[in-house]
Amino acid sequence: MEYPLSEEHQIFRETMKRFVDEEMIPFEMETCGADGELKPEWKEKYHARAKELGIWKMEVPEEFDGVGADLISLCIVWEQLGRTIAVPTRGLGGIMGPQVRAPLYELNEEMKKLYLYPVLNGEKKACFAQSEPDAGGDPSRMRTTAVLDGDEYVINGTKQWITDAGNADFAQLLAVTDKEKGSRGGISMFLVDMNSPGVSITGQFDTMMGDKPYQIHFDNVRVPIEKRIGEEGQGFALGQRFLANGRLKHGSRGVGTAQRCLDMMCEYAKQRETFGEPLANRQAVQWMITDTYVELQAARLMVYNVADRAAEGNVDRTDGFIQKMYADELGFKAADRCLQVHGGIGLTTDLPIENFWRQSRSFRITEGPxxxxxxxxxxxxxxxx
Ligand SMILES: Cc1cc2nc3c(=O)[nH]c(=O)nc-3n(C[C@H](O)[C@H](O)[C@H](O)COP(=O)(O)OP(=O)(O)OC[C@H]3O[C@@H](n4cnc5c(N)ncnc54)[C@H](O)[C@@H]3O)c2cc1C
Incomplete structure (x- = not known):
């Protein structure tokens, strides 16, 4: 069972697969440091290779000197990188270039000079601040407010779980501008410089994945009206649009992780013997393999179908949710089954399985439980x- 990819996409997939098989998987236990980030020598190597392979700035539109790749090509890359832990799961060690969230492309020229171009040049970093202590899965409950005072907004509130906030130069922040309307036109998006008076990092969390998201507090932070992105009340829709592409990233990565876990599970089941027979002969193990194999076919068909239709301008939010949910769940199930088949060795940090397990467990919660x-x-x- 295979999603019908164009010849061009098939060739690209083979190139990416070879890159991951030959240049990532054999080294994946040594490429990242204790901080979970790519070690400098590997960062240099992978960034150089990413440029040769054409995946650097792949998501950046051509008019901004990027590759402007189609969604299917992006899914191919996310899927293939999902098969390895050589690069950090979140952020991919920056091998696809600086991360630019879509609303930045819609800024006026003056704001593009201050925010978009420096991000594209690697001079500035952004974080995306939507979640709050009491509003994660349900962002419509957010309490951070932005109140217009003359030609400035005054922002008060706390954001939580914000990836990279500690290294960011600015936040793409969502705040309530009309409490009555809530998520239906009452939330706006702002560019907030992290060194503005009143912005402080008030906490950081250690997670089992190695990610260390932050808490940020905003105390009477004044933001000029020009730094609102889009119209007042459009913020939630803008944020959701950014998250929509992110959901395809989740789906593709889940497929990649499941594929790798299936590969490892089958190889190990054939060589490991207990009670005089290979594990592969045991029905209990065969069923784990079959379930993973069948669900993997379904997940891959879903992900590429959603991407294909979205590329034609046919964005279906429900289908986006379906593939995200199904493939994220599968990524974790496959990692869990793979770990079970490996027994004790699966629990060790000598193999990548426990890392896949920890990462994929988190994807059942983040960007939409x-x-x-x-x-x-x-x-x-x-x-x-
Ligand atoms: C490592 C990490 C990085 C993150 N990075 C960012 C970031 O950069 N920017 C940002 O804005 N946010 C970020 N987040 C926040 C993340 O998106 C939220 O944690 C996620 O949306 C879940 O929100 P919550 O933790 O408040 O859970 P809640 O919304 O409180 O939900 C808790 C649990 O309740 C259950 N649940 C919730 N609602 C329902 C329902 N209606 N029916 C049934 N069950 C339900 C689910 O099982 C859910 O897991 C990050 C989180 C983590 C852990």
Whole structure:
């Protein structure tokens, strides 16, 4: 079973697969340091190779000197990189170039000079600040407010779980501008310089994945009206648009992780013997292999179908949720089954399985927990009856 990719995409997939098989997987236990980041020598090597392979600035539109790749090509890269822990799972060690969140392309020229171009040149870094202590999965509950005072907004509140906030030069921040309207036109997006008076980092979390997201407090932070992105009240829609592409990244990565875990599971099951027979002969193990194999076919078909249709301008939010939920769940199930088949050695840090397990466990929560995806999907299904 295979999603019908164009010849060009098939060739690209083979190139990416070879790169991961030959230049990443054999070295994946040594490429990252204790901080979970790529070691400098590997960063240099992989960034150089990324430029040769054409994946550097792949998501950046051509008019901004990027590759402007189509969504299918992006999914191919995310899937292949999902097969290895050679690069950090979140952020990919920057091998696809600086991370630019889509709303920055929509700034006016003056703001592009201050924010977009420096990010593209690697001179500035941004973080995305939506979640709060009491509003993660349900961002409509956010309490951070932006109140217009003359030609400035005054921002007060706390954001939590914000990746890279400690190294960021500015935040793409979502705040409530109209409490009555809430997420239906009452939330706006702002560019907030992290060195503005009143911005402080008030906490950092150690997570089992190695990520260390931050808490940021905003105390009467004054932001000029020009630093609002889009119209007042458009912020939630802008944020969701950025998250929509992110969901395909989740789906593709889940497929890649499941593929690698299936490969490892099968290889080990054939060579490991207990009670006089290879594990591969045991039905309990065969069923884990079969379930992973079948679900992997389904997940891959879903991810590439959603990407293909989105590339044609046919963006279906529910389908985006379905592939994210299904492939993220599969990534974790596959890692868990792979770990089980490996027994004790699977629990060690000599193999990448425990890392896949920890990372994929987190994807069932971040950027939309499975239960919330299910709730939204159910609402849409029920609407059809
Ligand atoms: C490592 C990491 C990095 C992150 N980076 C960022 C970032 O850069 N920027 C940012 O803005 N946010 C970021 N987040 C926040 C992340 O997106 C949220 O943690 C996530 O959306 C879940 O929110 P929550 O933790 O508040 O869980 P809650 O919304 O409180 O939900 C808790 C649990 O309750 C269940 N649940 C919730 N609602 C329902 C429902 N309706 N029905 C049934 N069950 C339900 C789910 O199982 C869910 O896991 C990050 C989080 C982590 C852990």
């Amino acid at each position: 499975t239960e919330i995806m299910k709730m939204v999907i159910a609402r849409n299904v029920l609407r059809e009856y």
